Amino acid sequence: KQEVTQIPAALSVPEGENLVLNCSFTDSAIYNLQWFRQDPGKGLTSLLLIQSSQREQTSGRLNASLDKSSGRSTLYIAASQPGDSATYLCALTSGTYKYIFGTGTRLKVLA
């Protein structure tokens, strides 16, 4: 059974820091992995999608990497800003086309 873990559960950093969020999974047979952002009381906004054949994807200050052999993806946020404060979730597709989420990392960027 695929299990997806995000550590740490919460993170506070000062503005301007570069930071890394982690997503670990137990079964490397995945189709893709997607990173989302969720603001309090809101829905999910897609950030990046990495296919199983790709190593990384970039969008602005965000860079996501994927290492299937180690069961890990990281989301790198450069020069963090208070507006980046949100919960970040990873989700992946494996096996019977199920789309499974991690528990999320709650990020607070302090001004």
Add this chain to the structure above:
Amino acid sequence: NAGVTQTPKFQVLKTGQSMTLQCAQDMNHNSMYWYRQDPGMGLRLIYYSASEGTTDKGEVPNGYNVSRLNKREFSLRLESAAPSQTSVYFCASRYQVNTEAFFGQGTRLTVV
């Protein structure tokens, strides 16, 4: 562009009542999903429909039923609501397994 639309946005039910949560997408997506989100537990998959005409159980299907009415619509039914079903429910869709998923804004359900 409407994207994924969920109705209602808020609902309060009494224990034992039934209701249906509606989800519709206008992006010609093949796959649709229902999740529940509880504090500290992320999003858990209830049911999904890989394509029109098919539905499958997710991680937490007990107490729920679904209907893929057509390609656009995927509904979630609670036959006899319980307080444990108090949660925020999200619907999602995507064109195929290797494409982005899009989410609705959620339905906040309280069962008293």
